[in-house]
Amino acid sequence: MVPVKYMLLIYSNPESWASLSAEQRDGLTRAHETLSRELTEQGLLVSAAGLADPITTRTVQVRDDTTMTTDGPYAEAKEHLAGFYLVECDNIDQAIGYAARMPDAEYVAVEVRPVMDMSGLEM
């Protein structure tokens, strides 16, 4: 059917990143360059970005109209969100195929999540 947008969420953790060799880090960069070039050429890439280290993250919470910020990510997990691709695919299998080409899937994991849209059919 009509293409659907998928968010590919790349997870990383400090240990896995630190344990990479220089070659592996280069390989990672190359793999992402190739993938985003291919997705761009195919007219499927909506947006993509890498995210800065969680050390730079600020978490915002509003309670009783008061804004509080804390350092670091909200979720207390070893893994953090390291980047994302927003792509249009014909189906989820195509999106899974792209996720599987990211070396990050080998090191930690990549989540594939359908993006909600505003269209709907009356029941």
Added chain:
Amino acid sequence: MRETAEFELLLREQAPQVLSALVRHYGHFDLAEEAVQEALLAAAQQWPVEGLPDNPRGWLIRVGSRRLTDLLRSESARRRREENAAQLAAPEEFVASGPEIDEPGGQDDTLTLLFLCCHPALSPASQIALTLRAVGGLTTAQIAAAFLVPEATMAQRISRAKRSIKQAGSSFELPPEAERDERMGAVLHVLYLIFNEGYTASSGTSLHSAELTTEAIRLVRGVRKLLPDDGEVAGLLALMLLTDARRPARTGPEGSLIPLAEQDRSKWNKAAIVEGEALVSEALSRTQLGPYQVQAAIAAVHDTAERAEDTDWRQIVALYDVLEQLVDNPMVKLNHAVAVAMAVGPKEGLAVLEPLESDDRLTSHHRLDAVRAHLLEMSGDLAGARDSYLLAARRTTSMPERNYLQSKAERLG
């Protein structure tokens, strides 16, 4: 404003003819398509100021030809005049022969163009984008806005589609007779997808998408002029009209979904219903039966019921029986189950649903959960209905559907 819109429509109606004329004369579908876009843009800027030229199509062909020769010239420079040297040696000659290509192309040209844009080498997304641009005359920016992607993404998709067609070695000719039916099926499917994309968009949030229904109807009307005896073309047009007739009533404030049974039928577009019903009745009596005609007939039964409770569900069940003979689609079976529940009873509807529970094509599909929920609610199993509504709400990727299903579950306590 109104004048601008009129100019735009006039321009866009010329788009496929101008493109066909250029492609027939020069070849190079990809570059010709680009040249036509630029000619349309030039016209959109000049005509409202300088007035309509005596021969709008001639004007567009002339400007398009000039632009195309420029493009061909730079293309040939890029290729160091190795390829196509003979053809491009004196592009001025082609411009000089301008009046000759003012001749409108054959009536089949728009059809040929549609077949090309819906080429089997392309993905549905590319077929849709290329059709809207080359046949519909929409700009890349307009198409990108309708599908909520960046303009650059849409531009890439369109130029890649044109490259794929080139690589497939397609010429600007109608497909061979043996392939005609299958290729026509692809064309109608693309027009149906364009319509659906616009129809399912909730009002307010995606205004641009809603215009796609108008565009799809305009394109199918064009095809019908060329193929007045094709029952499926008539059926598709009827289906679009009968479905679009309900658009003013299908959404509430904030784009919430209003189910068919609860819609304010006085808001339905009567003229569209009359036209759609006449079209499908005529097609059913005169031409070979096909799935679009049957779907249109089902829509007509809904649209001609004064009140929801007047709906002739037995006739709808009979039509779904026919439709299932024509297409193997689990969504059709789901709707069939609902119709049986309405015509006979929820127990019988659930029996139709039973085999679908193990259909791989519906695994984890929210529509299956939503229909089960509806039928369980009808049968009085409120707890079961609630669970299924909640599951459907979690599984859909549509915001309005999720809200609707969630509130259905909440109403059951």
